[in-house]
Amino acid sequence: MTQRVNWWRWGDPAHRFEPPPDFLTCLFERLGVAPRPKAPEPAPPRLPDRTPVLDGLPHETDDAHRLAHAGGRSYLDLVRLRRGSLEHAPDAVLYPATAEEVGEILRRADCAVVPFGGGTSVVGGVAPARGSHRGVATLDLTRLSRLLEVDRESLLARVECGIMGPALESELARHGLTLGHFPQSFEYSTLGGWIATRSAGQASGRYGRIEDMVAGLRAITPAGEIVTRAVPASASGPEVRELLVGSEGTLGVIVEATLRVHPIPESRAFASYLFPSFEAGLRAIRRMAQEGPAPAIVRLSDVVETEAAMKLADADRSFGLKLLRFLGRSPGAHLMLGFEGGDGKHARVIARREGGFGVGAGPGERWDRERFRHPYLRDALLDYGLLVETLETATSWSNVPRLYTAVRGALSGLILCHVSHVYSDGASLYFTVIADAPRGEEEERWTRMKEAACDALVSNGGTISHHHGVGADHRAWLVSERGELAVKALRAMKGVLDPRGILNPGKLHS
Ligand SMILES: Cc1cc2nc3c(=O)[nH]c(=O)nc-3n(C[C@H](O)[C@H](O)[C@H](O)COP(=O)(O)OP(=O)(O)OC[C@H]3O[C@@H](n4cnc5c(N)ncnc54)[C@H](O)[C@@H]3O)c2cc1C
Numbered sequence: 001m002t003q004r005v006n007w008w009r010w011g012d013p014a015h016r017f018e019p020p021p022d023f024l025t026c027l028f029e030r031l032g033v034a035p036r037p038k039a040p041e042p043a044p045p046r047l048p049d050r051t052p053v054l055d056g057l058p059h060e061t062d063d064a065h066r067l068a069h070a071g072g073r074s075y076l077d078l079v080r081l082r083r084g085s086l087e088h089a090p091d092a093v094l095y096p097a098t099a100e101e102v103g104e105i106l107r108r109a110d111c112a113v114v115p116f117g118g119g120t121s122v123v124g125g126v127a128p129a130r131g132s133h134r135g136v137a138t139l140d141l142t143r144l145s146r147l148l149e150v151d152r153e154s155l156l157a158r159v160e161c162g163i164m165g166p167a168l169e170s171e172l173a174r175h176g177l178t179l180g181h182f183p184q185s186f187e188y189s190t191l192g193g194w195i196a197t198r199s200a201g202q203a204s205g206r207y208g209r210i211e212d213m214v215a216g217l218r219a220i221t222p223a224g225e226i227v228t229r230a231v232p233a234s235a236s237g238p239e240v241r242e243l244l245v246g247s248e249g250t251l252g253v254i255v256e257a258t259l260r261v262h263p264i265p266e267s268r269a270f271a272s273y274l275f276p277s278f279e280a281g282l283r284a285i286r287r288m289a290q291e292g293p294a295p296a297i298v299r300l301s302d303v304v305e306t307e308a309a310m311k312l313a314d315a316d317r318s319f320g321l322k323l324l325r326f327l328g329r330s331p332g333a334h335l336m337l338g339f340e341g342g343d344g345k346h347a348r349v350i351a352r353r354e355g356g357f358g359v360g361a362g363p364g365e366r367w368d369r370e371r372f373r374h375p376y377l378r379d380a381l382l383d384y385g386l387l388v389e390t391l392e393t394a395t396s397w398s399n400v401p402r403l404y405t406a407v408r409g410a411l412s413g414l415i416l417c418h419v420s421h422v423y424s425d426g427a428s429l430y431f432t433v434i435a436d437a438p439r440g441e442e443e444e445r446w447t448r449m450k451e452a453a454c455d456a457l458v459s460n461g462g463t464i465s466h467h468h469g470v471g472a473d474h475r476a477w478l479v480s481e482r483g484e485l486a487v488k489a490l491r492a493m494k495g496v497l498d499p500r501g502i503l504n505p506g507k508l509h510s
Contacts (some may be wrong), residue, residue, distance in 0.1 A: 017376035045084035072121035115249035117193030123471030129185035131505025161192030180207030205294035221252035265341035270364025273356030297338030305416035
């Protein structure tokens with residue numbers, strides 16, 4: 001197997017996103033930090049030798065394979081990779097090509113097994129922890145990548161779960177179909193990873209979250225196989241499919257899913273508005289979600305994020321912004337709407353009635369062209385010794401202002417926020433933190449901030465995660481959110497499906 005992604009930064013090794021010098025200068029000024037030179041590129045570290053415990057199963061043990069599976073893509077993962085602190089790299093990597101091979105591995109492996117899709121987890125979900133076992137192997141699922149069956153009449157597609165976003169969409173496009181699931185990590189994440197983490201894509205207003213798209217699935221557990229029937233709805237007791245969606249590799253390996261798919265929309269369009277404040281924008285998007293139909297993409301940035309995005313896009317030169325300044329108004333909060341298969345007339349009317357100043361389709365079209373480049377910017381900022389990390393949550397509309405204020409209060413540095421998923425009863429809040437992180441202090445600085453932010457989330461009516469999942473990083477807050485008995489019940493189920501406790505130790509509730 002060849003490794004397609006960079007071992008220490010995001011995505012394609014040949015791709016970079018250098019911040020414009022103006023943007024960088026502004027950032028350093030804002031953080032009160034003297035500009036520093038770029039760090040040199042790290043050399044691949046030599047990994048400690050380990051003997052895998054795999055009972056003759058085919059596997060890879062050379063450094064390139066182990067390095068490519070040594071962690072996910074959180075800030076802490078990237079810092080550790082850059083520093084070469086890789087004592088926790090897996091002992092071996094397995095690449096099954098069929099569900100039967102997955103079953104064989106789960107039966108015979110005498111070590112911890114970490115299911116791995118694209119490895120884009122930002123919550124420590126693929127950290128190769130051994131738990132109480134003698135060793136740890138990562139189970140790379142990307143060879144399970146076929147579109148198996150399309151039922152055009154029912155708009156269902158059965159697909160293997162190691163398939164990456166672009167391959168899935170191009171297979172479906174041959175049938176005139178789309179899944180409509182576009183997380184920002186789309187290019188490097190897999191269907192199985194999306195399902196295992198309860199992921200949300202950027203067009204969730206039209207297509208829903210991944211759990212809305214999964215009609216049925218097939219999972220291989222150490223105790224055997226579970227197949228849930230793909231029916232439109234069922235009253236045959238609690239939904240077993242829902243227990244596997246979001247199980248983060250701790251209960252079984254999801255090898256196939258039957259997905260609800262859609263004809264590719266005939267048209268797409270964007271519109272942008274500037275609101276005098278974040279609160280005014282929130283009123284508008286709440287009405288859009290409650291009165292419907294909600295736009296496919298809704299992205300409302302707070303004032304700080306709006307300013308930062310404009311600086312990055314050099315928007316000072318745009319006509320809309322010049323006009324606004326001429327009228328004596330500040331840019332305020334930017335709302336970007338994306339419509340699929342309709343003109344979004346009702347949403348546009350609401351935006352104007354709630355005080356939005358229309359700035360046309362340009363910002364949305366630009367975002368659409370560049371959205372998968374943005375993760376490369378984080379690596380570039382890390383090169384200059386800055387801490388860049390995100391965290392996200394959701395709450396009811398009436399509680400959004402309280403939660404927003406509480407989380408901002410728990411963080412420090414430059415804090416940007418946007419709403420990117422709306423529901424009739426509430427919305428998600430997505431925070432980006434940029435702060436100074438001198439070499440050697442990165443982990444301590446972020447861990448302290450993150451703990452304060454997570455405490456603020458759970459004590460102010462938010463969920464510990466709207467779409468990134470629990471992984472290792474949010475585990476400590478699970479009981480506060482779910483309650484002890486609920487977590488105990490989930491652990492009991494793990495005992496049935498994975499009696500030796502080999503699957504993904506230290507994640508979620510395991
Ligand atoms: C730059 C960036 C942008 C992101 N944007 C978004 C976003 O917009 N929306 C969003 O929801 N998330 C986002 N994420 C988070 C991440 O991409 C998602 O959690 C994604 O669903 C993970 O998919 P993956 O294939 O990379 O899974 P991995 O990272 O490989 O695994 C994630 C978890 O799922 C388990 N797992 C993986 N495959 C399987 C399987 N087949 N069966 C059982 N368990 C499995 C793993 O053990 C692990 O616990 C982003 C991450 C980054 C780095």
